[in-house]
Amino acid sequence: MKPVIYKLWLSRNKAYKKGFSAGVLKKKIYNGFCSKCKKEFRIRNLHLEHTLPVMVGGLIFDKKNLTLMCVRCHNKKTVLDIKCINILKKMGVISSHTYTVDFYLHPHRVQEIFYYVRNIIIAATPSYEAWNGWDTEYELIMWEKNRKTWESENNEKT
Numbered sequence: 126m127k128p129v130i131y132k133l134w135l136s137r138n139k140a141y142k143k144g145f146s147a148g149v150l151k152k153k154i155y156n157g158f159c160s161k162c163k164k165e166f167r168i169r170n171l172h173l174e175h176t177l178p179v180m181v182g183g184l185i186f187d188k189k190n191l192t193l194m195c196v197r198c199h200n201k202k203t204v205l206d207i208k209c210i211n212i213l214k215k216m217g218v219i220s221s222h223t224y225t226v227d228f229y230l231h232p233h234r235v236q237e238i239f240y241y242v243r244n245i246i247i248a249a250t251p252s253y254e255a256w257n258g259w260d261t262e263y264e265l266i267m268w269e270k271n272r273k274t275w276e277s278e279n280n281e282k283t
């Protein structure tokens with residue numbers, strides 16, 4: 126049986142609702158606080174942060190996949206995401222290229238593994254646990270909603 130490769134086209138992972146720019150979304154989400162440390166910030170000092178990273182199929186302009194974080198929290202979250210993505214690469218679950226990320230399992234499975242790895246790292250790293258409760262109910266992307274971003278191939282793994 127030939128393994129299926131799901132190609133995530135990074136350039137196609139855009140707003141499925143047109144007119145949702147980063148600036149517009151920031152204003153829609155802004156409530157005065159960093160979603161992680163809960164400190165108060167002006168809107169210009171908060172960054173849009175993808176709960177599920179774009180690299181593993183998180184939607185760029187989906188409000189459900191976005192929060193606002195201060196620079197410090199955003200940097201910390203980015204380091205954590207990169208760690209997890211690197212582990213997925215080492216596991217042979219994904220590989221990244223200039224325009225695409227190849228998934229060697231169905232995207233839902235890859236995302237489940239991503240969250241699983243992330244939860245282990247958080248549990249094993251006191252500073253992440255102390256940083257803030259990670260009790261958010263993350264929502265996996267809906268495959269159907271994001272189908273345009275993907276292509277699946279029946280190619281053999283090389």
Ligand SMILES: [Zn+2]
Binds near residue numbers: 161199
């Ligand atoms: Zn913060």
